[in-house]
Amino acid sequence: MSKLFIAVTSILTGLIFSVEAQNVANVPLPTQAQLDWQNAELVAVFHYDLHVFDGKRYNQAKNRITPIEDYNIFNPTNLDTDQWIKAIKDAGFKIAILTATHETGFALYQSEVNPYSLKAVNWEEGKGDIVKDFVNSCRKYGIQPGIYIGIRWNSFYGVHDFTVQGNNEFAQNRQAHYNKMCEEMVREICSNYGDLAIVWFDGGAHGPEKGGPDVLSVFEKHQPNGIFYHNTQRADIRWGGSESGTVPYPSWSTYPFPYSHATNQEVVYKNNFQLLKEGDPNGNYFMPAMSDAPLRGYNGRHEWFWEPGDEEHIFPLENLMNMYYNSVGHNTTLIIGLTPDAEGLLPQPDVQRLEEWGDEIKRRFSTPLAATSGNGKKLTLKLKQRTDINHILLREDISKGERVRAFLLEGKTKIGWQSIFEGSVIGHKFIHDFEDIALSQIRLTIKESKGDPIIQGFEVFYIED
Amino acid sequence: MSKLFIAVTSILTGLIFSVEAQNVANVPLPTQAQLDWQNAELVAVFHYDLHVFDGKRYNQAKNRITPIEDYNIFNPTNLDTDQWIKAIKDAGFKIAILTATHETGFALYQSEVNPYSLKAVNWEEGKGDIVKDFVNSCRKYGIQPGIYIGIRWNSFYGVHDFTVQGNNEFAQNRQAHYNKMCEEMVREICSNYGDLAIVWFDGGAHGPEKGGPDVLSVFEKHQPNGIFYHNTQRADIRWGGSESGTVPYPSWSTYPFPYSHATNQEVVYKNNFQLLKEGDPNGNYFMPAMSDAPLRGYNGRHEWFWEPGDEEHIFPLENLMNMYYNSVGHNTTLIIGLTPDAEGLLPQPDVQRLEEWGDEIKRRFSTPLAATSGNGKKLTLKLKQRTDINHILLREDISKGERVRAFLLEGKTKIGWQSIFEGSVIGHKFIHDFEDIALSQIRLTIKESKGDPIIQGFEVFYIED
Numbered sequence: 001m002s003k004l005f006i007a008v009t010s011i012l013t014g015l016i017f018s019v020e021a022q023n024v025a026n027v028p029l030p031t032q033a034q035l036d037w038q039n040a041e042l043v044a045v046f047h048y049d050l051h052v053f054d055g056k057r058y059n060q061a062k063n064r065i066t067p068i069e070d071y072n073i074f075n076p077t078n079l080d081t082d083q084w085i086k087a088i089k090d091a092g093f094k095i096a097i098l099t100a101t102h103e104t105g106f107a108l109y110q111s112e113v114n115p116y117s118l119k120a121v122n123w124e125e126g127k128g129d130i131v132k133d134f135v136n137s138c139r140k141y142g143i144q145p146g147i148y149i150g151i152r153w154n155s156f157y158g159v160h161d162f163t164v165q166g167n168n169e170f171a172q173n174r175q176a177h178y179n180k181m182c183e184e185m186v187r188e189i190c191s192n193y194g195d196l197a198i199v200w201f202d203g204g205a206h207g208p209e210k211g212g213p214d215v216l217s218v219f220e221k222h223q224p225n226g227i228f229y230h231n232t233q234r235a236d237i238r239w240g241g242s243e244s245g246t247v248p249y250p251s252w253s254t255y256p257f258p259y260s261h262a263t264n265q266e267v268v269y270k271n272n273f274q275l276l277k278e279g280d281p282n283g284n285y286f287m288p289a290m291s292d293a294p295l296r297g298y299n300g301r302h303e304w305f306w307e308p309g310d311e312e313h314i315f316p317l318e319n320l321m322n323m324y325y326n327s328v329g330h331n332t333t334l335i336i337g338l339t340p341d342a343e344g345l346l347p348q349p350d351v352q353r354l355e356e357w358g359d360e361i362k363r364r365f366s367t368p369l370a371a372t373s374g375n376g377k378k379l380t381l382k383l384k385q386r387t388d389i390n391h392i393l394l395r396e397d398i399s400k401g402e403r404v405r406a407f408l409l410e411g412k413t414k415i416g417w418q419s420i421f422e423g424s425v426i427g428h429k430f431i432h433d434f435e436d437i438a439l440s441q442i443r444l445t446i447k448e449s450k451g452d453p454i455i456q457g458f459e460v461f462y463i464e465d
Numbered sequence: 466m467s468k469l470f471i472a473v474t475s476i477l478t479g480l481i482f483s484v485e486a487q488n489v490a491n492v493p494l495p496t497q498a499q500l501d502w503q504n505a506e507l508v509a510v511f512h513y514d515l516h517v518f519d520g521k522r523y524n525q526a527k528n529r530i531t532p533i534e535d536y537n538i539f540n541p542t543n544l545d546t547d548q549w550i551k552a553i554k555d556a557g558f559k560i561a562i563l564t565a566t567h568e569t570g571f572a573l574y575q576s577e578v579n580p581y582s583l584k585a586v587n588w589e590e591g592k593g594d595i596v597k598d599f600v601n602s603c604r605k606y607g608i609q610p611g612i613y614i615g616i617r618w619n620s621f622y623g624v625h626d627f628t629v630q631g632n633n634e635f636a637q638n639r640q641a642h643y644n645k646m647c648e649e650m651v652r653e654i655c656s657n658y659g660d661l662a663i664v665w666f667d668g669g670a671h672g673p674e675k676g677g678p679d680v681l682s683v684f685e686k687h688q689p690n691g692i693f694y695h696n697t698q699r700a701d702i703r704w705g706g707s708e709s710g711t712v713p714y715p716s717w718s719t720y721p722f723p724y725s726h727a728t729n730q731e732v733v734y735k736n737n738f739q740l741l742k743e744g745d746p747n748g749n750y751f752m753p754a755m756s757d758a759p760l761r762g763y764n765g766r767h768e769w770f771w772e773p774g775d776e777e778h779i780f781p782l783e784n785l786m787n788m789y790y791n792s793v794g795h796n797t798t799l800i801i802g803l804t805p806d807a808e809g810l811l812p813q814p815d816v817q818r819l820e821e822w823g824d825e826i827k828r829r830f831s832t833p834l835a836a837t838s839g840n841g842k843k844l845t846l847k848l849k850q851r852t853d854i855n856h857i858l859l860r861e862d863i864s865k866g867e868r869v870r871a872f873l874l875e876g877k878t879k880i881g882w883q884s885i886f887e888g889s890v891i892g893h894k895f896i897h898d899f900e901d902i903a904l905s906q907i908r909l910t911i912k913e914s915k916g917d918p919i920i921q922g923f924e925v926f927y928i929e930d
Binding site for chain 1: 532534535584587620621622623625629631636645
């Protein structure tokens with residue numbers, strides 16, 4: 001053999017080896033941003049807009065089609081984004097998102113393309129920039145900032161479901177103008193505030209193929225490492241199919257399409273969003289579900305925005321823990337909606353509930369009775385003595401994908417091995433809580449996997465009520 | 466007779482006497498604002514809007530239905546409203562009007578209700594207020610300021626011919642919002658900048674009866690002494706039926722309706738706006754016509770806004786003098802459109818032409834060969850010797866109304882009295898120019914009048930070419 005042949009062969013072998021090393025299991029892998037997103041577990045989304053200041057109950061349907069009469073009602077007398085971010089930091093959140101624009105179309109920053117913005121108001125002599133304040137507070141507290149941009153509705157400009165009102169040449173020109181304005185707003189958001197964990201287009205963003213703006217290319221140019229959520233072409237995460245703050249089990253992080261629910265709605269919407277909730281273990285796209293709910297969603301209300309007298313609708317701690325089990329514990333990131341008030345502060349009852357919640361998560365999960373990790377089909381935890389157990393927590397190394405397809409959890413009681421739970425997906429985190437049972441050993445058996453399973457965490461707890 | 470009877474009779478007699486003294490001729494009388502307006506004779510209207518900065522030829526039809534892509538093109542590097550106002554002051558103008566908003570909807574001031582305003586732009590860090598600068602410059606130079614507000618078109622908000630685009634509940638809500646915005650803009654303009662000679666709604670203002678804003682009551686509250694032009698209910702002046710800067714003779718200042726051309730269009734528009742041009746000597750409303758034209762209206766152009774390379778379209782002096790004869794000399798106020806450029810200055814060629822024009826008006830009319838005034842049916846001017854004459858100027862005291870209905874001008878040549886002109890209205894000013902003729906006396910005979918005619922000026926001139 002010639003030296004050349006040997007050299008070429010070596011190069012080819014090297015290439016094949018390195019590809020295999022990266023993804024030997026042939027499962028979709030997350031980007032670093034998706035990994036960070038899953039690791040964050042708790043994400044806060046702060047909703048703030050003009051109608052926070054109107055003293056009225058929020059009516060989304062009406063709000064969408066009714067411009068705010070006097071935008072100078074926007075006048076937070078004591079705005080303190082540090083206070084917002086400190087509250088979530090203390091509660092264990094890792095990412096925070098702010099509505100730079102919501103359905104009024106009013107922008108909470110110094111936009112050069114959308115005059116309906118903080119430049120227009122008397123507050124801070126028209127120099128306020130809450131996106132900037134927010135991002136700065138996030139960096140100060142080590143929280144990753146993200147930005148929510150609503151472009152689907154704009155009650156001021158006259159946009160309804162992406163579409164400028166009217167159906168003549170004038171409307172077409174205004175649609176083109178609005179699309180350009182949206183693209184430029186995205187450019188401003190994506191280029192003026194540093195790296196963002198996520199840019200969130202609520203209700204999705206129509207792409208040019210549907211007569212909408214091309215926000216994706218702007219995002220990709222300026223935030224190549226962030227999470228894009230979402231348009232008709234791309235979604236890096238997916239809505240979990242409800243606003244209950246939970247998903248059913250199992251919820252796979254893989255999905256059959258590169259977009260979530262802005263396209264292909266017939267398939268996606270059927271059986272009450274079953275596909276969004278469950279994902280598809282054979283899907284070719286890594287796109288973890290999120291669970292989202294407003295903190296003020298208890299007792300018949302579901303409030304993304306602050307309203308006066310709404311404190312009694314803050315979820316009790318028990319509900320929030322239940323939500324945590326059924327979101328983070330079901331392999332999804334939990335997005336909690338928080339509502340700064342007309343003073344510009346996160347209300348104290350909300351701050352307190354967040355603190356209690358963070359404390360409770362720490363109390364429950366910071367001290368396992370036993371923990372291990374490792375590759376292979378079987379992992380066993382041996383306790384020093386038979387002990388009451390009521391929680392098991394599993395974590396896969398999802399940087400290598402969701403490899404586990406079926407698993408069995410068993411515990412050794414005084415009369416022998418007994419099945420505790422038979423599951424499918426583990427993913428970023430799986431939490432199983434059950435009635436107290438005295439066990440001396442706990443065994444995880446991976447019954448089916450794609451490639452070698454890599455268990456990053458296998459922990460057991462006894463958690464007192 | 467009792468003392469009481471005598472007292473009452475005296476009071477009644479006094480009332481009747483004073484009413485008669487005010488308007489013995491039973492003709493419509495001008496308000497002080499209308500008198501000032503007629504006395505002004507020359508009024509400048511400065512058009513300034515976003516598209517001055519686009520470097521393109523202005524296309525009104527396109528502009529109305531196409532929002533400006535980037536409003537930050539608005540960046541006058543050397544704005545100097547003193548320079549604008551000094552130019553017209555030197556030329557003899559008495560009133561100046563600025564387009565606070567034109568058809569883009571962009572407001573040249575610090576509006577608290579229209580975000581699409583100078584607050585939005587980077588120029589002057591969003592703190593510019595050209596309406597304020599303009600009004601201040603007017604006061605500095607003793608010019609009466611007026612404001613033009615366009616509410617009929619708004620390419621940004623989506624308003625076409627007063628109407629918000631769309632035909633659903635959303636559109637209705639936005640129409641209500643827009644109407645309120647207009648009312649509030651008028652309140653800002655009418656209450657933040659002192660007394661205004663005129664508030665000018667170009668194309669009129671739809672009133673509430675047509676689904677438009679109620680701008681009239683706002684105006685009446687805050688500018689009780691100004692000229693309102695115009696809506697479907699009221700006009701204190703009327704358009705003269707063309708944009709040629711002239712009206713035909715005769716043009717009466719009385720009119721049969723309290724509105725000009727926003728209502729009753731069939732009657733008003735027939736015979737090429739004959740009623741607007743001529744007025745009605747028996748009309749019950751004092752509403753003088755105006756003649757309007759842009760300074761850059763020569764040689765196939767008609768430009769209310771600055772455009773690059775348009776200097777050759779500035780009217781020559783001769784055309785402007787002709788316009789003066791057929792507007793001011795025909796009992797109307799002449800409105801000249803002026804075009805500050807992208808630098809923020811009235812271009813030097815325009816300034817120079819205005820100066821030449823003012824000088825020429827002074828040269829022609831500041832030194833009569835003879836002048837007189839007085840009441841009664843006949844006034845005669847005797848010259849020291851027979852002299853060539855080619856201009857006669859007449860002025861009524863229109864504070865007492867347009868009383869003269871028919872008059873005759875005669876001159877005494879060496880062969881005896883000869884008719885020079887037989888006319889009807891005199892009004893604020895009547896100028897008659899004719900071939901040189903050598904006269905020793907000039908006689909004005911009022912052949913018909915309502916009440917005693919009051920001739921404030923009867924002047925003759927010999928004006929060299």
